Amino acid sequence: MTVYTDESAARALIVRTARSLFTRGLTHGSTGNLSVRLSDGSLLLTPTGSSLGTVEEADLSRTDPDGTHLDGLRPTKEAFLHAAFYRVRPGAHAVVHLHSTHAAAVSCLDGVDPADVLPPLTAYYAMRVGRLPLLPYHAPGDSALEPLAGRTARSHHAVLLANHGPVVAGASLEQAADAMEELEETAKLYLLLRGHTTRPLTPGQAAALAPPSP
Template identity: 65%
Template sequence: MTATLSEATKARDRICAVGKSIFDRGLTFGSTGNISVRLSDGSMLMTPTNASLGALDPARLSRFDADGTFLDGDKPTKESFLHMCMYCQRPHSNAVVHLHSTHSVAVSVLAEVDPADVLPPLTAYYVMRVGRLPLIPYFAPGDEKLARAVEEQAGDNHAVLLANHGPVVAGGSLEEAQYATEELEETAKLFLMLQGHKTRPLTDDQADALRKR
């Protein structure tokens, strides 16, 4: 099945709108971050390299076939493999958002966090939208070892945090991936604000009940 022109056009417009919203609210900056959408035929649209999410051109997005081969559009981001890894391991995910958002990156640099689940369950919405958040060890951007490390976690987790880098979040739709990424960033902000204070996160039973929902 080939994606229709209408489907592709809507996806291009949505990527640009979401990118501008994220940029305008300071969740990304410069030319950092990237967004992708997987269409019904498995092909993918992705923000290109050296492009500001605040000033995207729908016609210039990078396009890949279902096997990850670059087809047309502007030169792809070197982080395209992060999106491919998530799609490969998550067949029901149709969008991926990767940001260098400040508070999430700050948490990814902290020494004493649980690498199996970086952030505690501070709120119900964090648990429902993000769930568990494993920390991926540091690798240089573009390193193939980073791809393998993300693949190892992507099957069981739709969100991961790259050490000294930022979050990668998949969702069933672009809005779902966007909202989960934003929830992650706000929870990272809360986590940093609460450093040095006694906290009362959700209990294991409370968090598990939310995950089952």
């Protein structure tokens, strides 16, 4: 577990991670948002309308644990999602939400299992993500999603928002970003393999690799 006691270092880490995700095509335009939970319980988030490719340390927002704006630029309109994850996952110290292309594509498919959208095609997906529930569509920024997200986050550190994109919590920002990338790559594999007979991990194999709860 990483406890972020140095706000300046946490700001630098958020910007560094944002740049990495953006330059490698995991997010685009002004989509996606990142946060970390500081040791005093406040949240440091990317601001609304910002691009992860250009956001600066001074631009970041700070809110209280419930997502109420304290200082900095206005926080992402999805700050309530981050707050919901932190509220029910005491070991989580970072949340990543992206609109990554392949995961977003899967979120638009009809007929997927809402209890577990992606099969465990690889060991690393089973280790870093595990089960991935699909939450029903809500417009971006619709706080009506908050109670459902909170209930689901009690037992899942990653969710997929219908017609939107994934949200992943982790014990550190590096861990959350790694799990997000694994989720995106597995979504890509899933789409590439549609129409083919696949051989995912068995339930026992996947359970043996299930990630610890942050």
